[in-house]
Amino acid sequence: MYYISRLHLRFAFKLAFAIVLALWVGFHFELETPRWAVLTSVLVAAGPAFAAGGEPYSGAIRYRGMLRIVGTFIGCFAALFIITTLIRAPVVMLLVCCIWAGFCTWISSLVKVENSYAWGLAGYTTLIIIVTIQANPLVAPQFAVERCSEIVIGIVCAIIADLIFSPRSIKKEIDRQLDSLLVDHYRLMQLCIAHGDKEQVDKAWASLVQRTTVIEGMRDNLKIESARWGRANRRLKALNAVSLALITQACETFLIQNTRPEFVTPEFRELFETPVETAADVHQQLKVIRKVVSFAGEKYTPVTIRSWVNEATRYLVLKRGVISNTRINAIEEEILTQEVVVKVQSAEGHHAMINFWRTAISCLLGCLFWLATGWTSGSGAMVMIAVVTSLAMRLPNPRMVALDFLYGMLVALPLGGLYFLVIIPATQQSMVLLSISLALLAFFIGIEVQKRRLGSMGALAGTINVIVLDNPMTFHFNTFLDGALGQIIGCFVALMVILIIRDNSKARTGRTLLNQIVSAAVSALTTNKARRKENHLPALYQQLFLLLNMFPGDIPRYRLALTLIIAHQRLRDAPIPVNDDLSAFHRQLRKTADKVTSASSDDKKQRYFKQLLEELDIYQEKLRIWEAPLQVTEPVRRLAEVLHKYQHAFITA
Template sequence: MIQFLRFPVKLTFAVLLAMLLGFYFNLETPRWAVMTAGIVAGGQAFAAGGDPYSGALRYRGLLRIIGTLLGCVAALAIVMTTIRAPMIMLFLSCLWAGFCVWVSSLVKVDNSYAFGLAGYTALIIIISANASGSMELMPRLAVERCSEIFIGIICVILSDIFFSPRSIKKVIDQEVDHLLLAQYQLLQFCVGQKDKEEVDKAWSSLVARSSAFSGMRSQLKMESSHWQNSSRRLKMLNTLSLTMITHATETYLNLQAHPEYLSSAFVELIEQKVASIADLRIKVRELRKLIHEYPKESVPLALSTWVSAASEYLLLSKGIRSNVKVNGTEEAILRREDIVAPRSAETHHAMINGIRTFVATFSGVLFWLYSGWNAGSGCMIMLAVVTALAMRIPNPLMMAKDFLYGMTAAFPVGLLYYAYLMPSTQQSIFLLCLIIGLLAFVAGALIQRRQVGALGGFIGTLNVIVLSNPITFPIESFLDNSLGQMIGCFLSLMVILLIRDKSKAKTGRKILNRFMYAAVSSLTTNPSRRRENHLPALYQQLFLLLNMFPGDLNKYRLALTLIISQQRLRGFSIPPSPELSAFHQRLRGTGDKVIAARSVEKKEFYYTQLIQELEKYEQLLEEYDVSVTVKESVHRLTDILTRYQSTMINI
């Protein structure tokens, strides 16, 4: 029960402190400080489904500061260059909002909030100054908004510090052991040749858990620099986890094709029951010992790689718990490979998001200027906020509906506060804190339960009750603000419905083509290129594919097969040769053309050319002193690309 109440108390304290500081410093509109506290704390809690972990609110606050400063600078630049042409000024502000949403859809999810905020901050400042009738007020509005937002963020951080921040370290320590036990269970399923559905379910669950594990590392980095050593180990631990998934699945596929692939001694040892991490340590030692008893060529490479990764995993996991200084053995493991950062595959999706925001905001500007509607500025602000925040999540339509439900609920609640409670408590700061605190506490309880409309309703209520200095209660102002909020959310919903996002197929095809390119580009004579580890980036793309096409196991199997080929080919040492090196460059160039081709005809042409070049490459390998396993792996890749040609081109 105490855990459940912790976040509502945090939110209440942050909101009340922001309001009191706003009045103490005599800010003209303390509501921006209050709303900032509510948005930063409430948004993180809604996303986490409970009290956010320590550091998350500080990081979110930092992103809001960066986004606000960037938006204020953009607003000043736009106004300074176009103040004599109001229409161009508003057009550029809408274009800036669309550009920022486009960028936010391409960067990491953790950092996208700053860019989305930068877009609508500039628009809010310009719209507010325009609505006031004097653009000369714009610099003052920018300074006031920055000051109020800084106050709100400071209040959130203090609240998080005062009320027992939750550390994610204990959760990570538990997940480190549980994840390795799940890895061993997957290996048992693969060696025991369980049903395809059971194996698919196990590895897809592990992919999701590894992705969540990587997110935990990000949370730990936000928490404190004290965990720097553990964070470094966790980064490699994620790579080792993905390596074990890959080679366990490779073992399964090889056993299906060749039942004699694994000797009975290994099968019997692996299938023995393991109940705890202590048992697993013993089992890994026994597997290492058994591997050394067999000749190297008779031990499957996939299994020996799995055991090696599990041994390194166990070694690093000890350092994660103790957070001690990285020793020499661990340093060698951590520096062995260069982790390659993933590139976004959602370029078309990002373009659609930017267009939606620009069309929504500029259409609102045109209607506002044409009608002279008093609530137009509030409507414009909501259009910018909803389209900027909704676009980055997997289901923007649901978030737009959530805002609409919340703003609709904010009308009766806001009316109760604005028309009755606040006028009755105007002479007592204690009573004002009591009624605002009650609102924040109830909203906090609903937000952490992810109640639909709770976050939007809370922010909408804070906006319409207009905590100004001094507080006045003109009913027409309340009606304008409330009506503008609801109509703005409704128009945002309509824009999302009318401008359809049909990028799903394109993104899926691009992801599969990148798997193909990763496998082809792993053919290299350059040792530094073989040090590049694309596995985390590939699995991040695979996780996106899982979310985009739930239930389509054929795509997952194809993607996983290509990842296995990439890992196998990357591990081989191809003899240095100018001719081979030139051919590798030629293969990468053709792979680039396959990805870049826009029409199906061009894509099919370059894809066929790539397969022909791979066949020629197989013939070229015959002339060099290359091992049989390399030739077989290249032939297997060529066969996979040939069999799945229609899937790769016409997804």
């Protein structure tokens, strides 16, 4: 059944209003090409809805608008620099522009996903300006200013429409998710203490990792929604690390029992058997557990259970603060400033380089096609190639994005023809009728965009682009047909380049991620107080989440990564003896682990990895000599065994 909810209708009205407002403002200020303002409002408003599969939360449209402004200004400055430097060599200028578009795609593949849009936009904005002013380079500054002005107008119209049509706040959803997440954390600990079915535990922790990542994404939305959520945002950032620590402690409890079944005493097994349904139930249970832990003392309480209870208590304190959004008290401030969170290092260098070549080569092919044929709309095809490759490469499935654009442009040919030949000529004498006709187009396609219908986003943008909303409006069928065919050919060429230049970086990226996790685990071997305060968990779990997305269903790989993360966390808290001999060897271990991660070939990687294994064996002997306690020797031995057993996965998998 084709279901349309109230939220679907509200966003459809919002999109229609944004388009109409941009149209009216464009014609009121007598912009030469109001189409850019209208098209910008479409992309800024509809893009987040297509990505979210529904009406985006408050702040998403504003954030996308800000990224578009930043990307446009970067692209305009780059275009002016290239033009003033290479104006006497037009072919070289186009070549440099293609390389710039590839460079922007390379950068967008390495930065955070939510910020990649700005760099992708900067690449094809430069190309649009340079291609457009080929006939008269002297108008480049004027064209750049006009383009920036039209885009800013479109963005402002989209934001106004978002504010008028009551944007959804994500705060209530965050509050609900935090309560639900606490219950699931407790249930995971119950499974791990009971040492139940391994498959069930795998499913539970993988789900918790994904949900914790989702809440972290919600925090980004809340941050840009309003300044009044600043305190809640700080707490949520710390909650992310606490949630990951809870997962780690629970899984370590399960892992230790594989070799030491007596690790969890019958008293604690019985204590965690009580079922829970709500966050209030968990709160009550934690009160009881804290009393038992306090009575039993540190000696008779398993270290992972004690750590888990401490993290769960922090979770409750921070959760209460997020929900109330009250002033941060002294206890919360201590939790918030307790650790330094280490940022994740990108493991997608090879993937980014492939994206660079895909964009640069496809743009060069577009240039050759344009220069060889002399076709008027060859420039349009070239621009469309840059748009598709720049926006598609950062997403998990570039081929489907290119197909979406291609299907959309095929739909835009007859739909745009209907508007260009029939509807707009019949309504051009009345601004009201013209607005109604475009609003209906936006309304119905806006519903399809929220359903994530293949081709819907491309059809809306392509139709707006080919109906040529210029001032004054002209109706030359050849211009329309050339523009529509140029769009289709550009999307087709981009799709062919994506299919021909295969992305073979998946295995290498997966191996790099595992090696980075190994390096982080080894880096925990330190007695430096500042280094021990560094919290690598958010970065490590971000890498684990990327593995989950890249290799769905590969449970052994996830178990391996999780085992390394557990080893890192345990070694970070382990009472390592403090002396110069061990400190010097810690530096040597970290240096070797970094060499494994940065090795440029499999031979070098294999040599450094074997060196790391040998050094870990020597380190275990040093720990025995210096009489290190079991809390140190056990996780080190476990780490060495894992690296020995799965060394093939770290070197050649």
